[in-house]
Amino acid sequence: MAADGGEPGTVRPGGRTARVRAAVLRAAEDALIEKGFAGLDLADVARRAEAGKTTVYRRWGTVAGLVADLLQDMAERSVPRTETGSLRGDLAANARLVRETLADPRQGALFKALIAAAAGEERTAAALHRFYGTRIAEWAPVVERAVERGEAPAGTDAAEVIRAVSAPLYYRFLVGGGPLDEELATRAAEAAAVAARAGVYAPADTP
Template identity: 70%
Template sequence: MIAEPEPGTTAEPEPEPDPEPGTVRPGGRTARVRTAVLRVAGDVLAEQGFAQLDLADVARRAGVGKTTVYRRWGSVTGLVADLLGDMAEQSLPRTETGSVLGDLRANAALVCRTLADPRQGALFRAVIAAAACDARTAEALRRFYEVRVAEWAPCVEQGVARGELPVGTDAGEVVRAVSAPLYYALLTSGVAPDAAAGERAAAAAVAAARGGVFVG
């Protein structure tokens, strides 16, 4: 934790210059600040929702000077965008089982585990709700899913190459077809989908793909 200065001392040290992309050394002060702030932002989103996310409060809870937080992220939506970007980077890589159905079952199981997690499920609900009325949050959420779809799309492409799916199958659409009913179940019922729901989603997506629904 980065402590605030003692009373009577300078209110806050001179801010460090923003580093060039890709130059931040792991373990450096900038990386520690980002890690602390994003962790707190995620906690607040999961516990209290988007409406309660405040940069000054996040800075206080993270033990970081609020000037640093405002300078780096600029706004709540900027902070949420960075949080989603970090989550996409930290997400587990795809599983390759040797069959498109096995791979997409693994994808569905990962989505179900994520949505069932007390922190992650609540965080996603908060961000999805915010995205419905905030354009920048919606764009950040879109980018998050673009990264995740791109990670799993090769499983479908390999299925096409093995002859399991028709040539011309849109890999991204198949991956989306797996997760879409799982998120819908969460948002409409408030209950995270279980393993059986994941199995059904994967099986339905593969059956549709084999039938040529996603060719075009």
């Protein structure tokens, strides 16, 4: 545990400590992309980051602790939501961001490694769930605004609408194969917007 009782690596000091953290997390990304979670080693990460091995072990403790901090850092650095003034436009912006992230050679490889790790490691799975929870919470307000404008019925589950946008993209990315192109992103956003307007994500008894 960290000195403040939180997860290892969750303290946010500045100066040299912040620089060491940034270097270590970058090195952890490189190692994950190259070797996957099974090949991740704190000593190797320390070497790549040109950081003291003792520092890395003391601050993060375990590989799972390091990955949890990496996911938290990724959530903090993620692009904020875009609001265009329409549900269709907002969901299209979300779909484009997801597509661009997954299609990026480095980011796509990193997410594949993290998702694979989460399938077999409980703490990493919990960290990945927190990451996506943060991103969904960032974008859910665009659906809530759409409800206020009358573009979707009252009671619409904003989080489910956002999940519906990215689900086809992740399926193509992880399972389906084929290009992660703009057409797919546009279609995913449009399908989610049409379903939201039709009340698919609202309680059945919503007027």
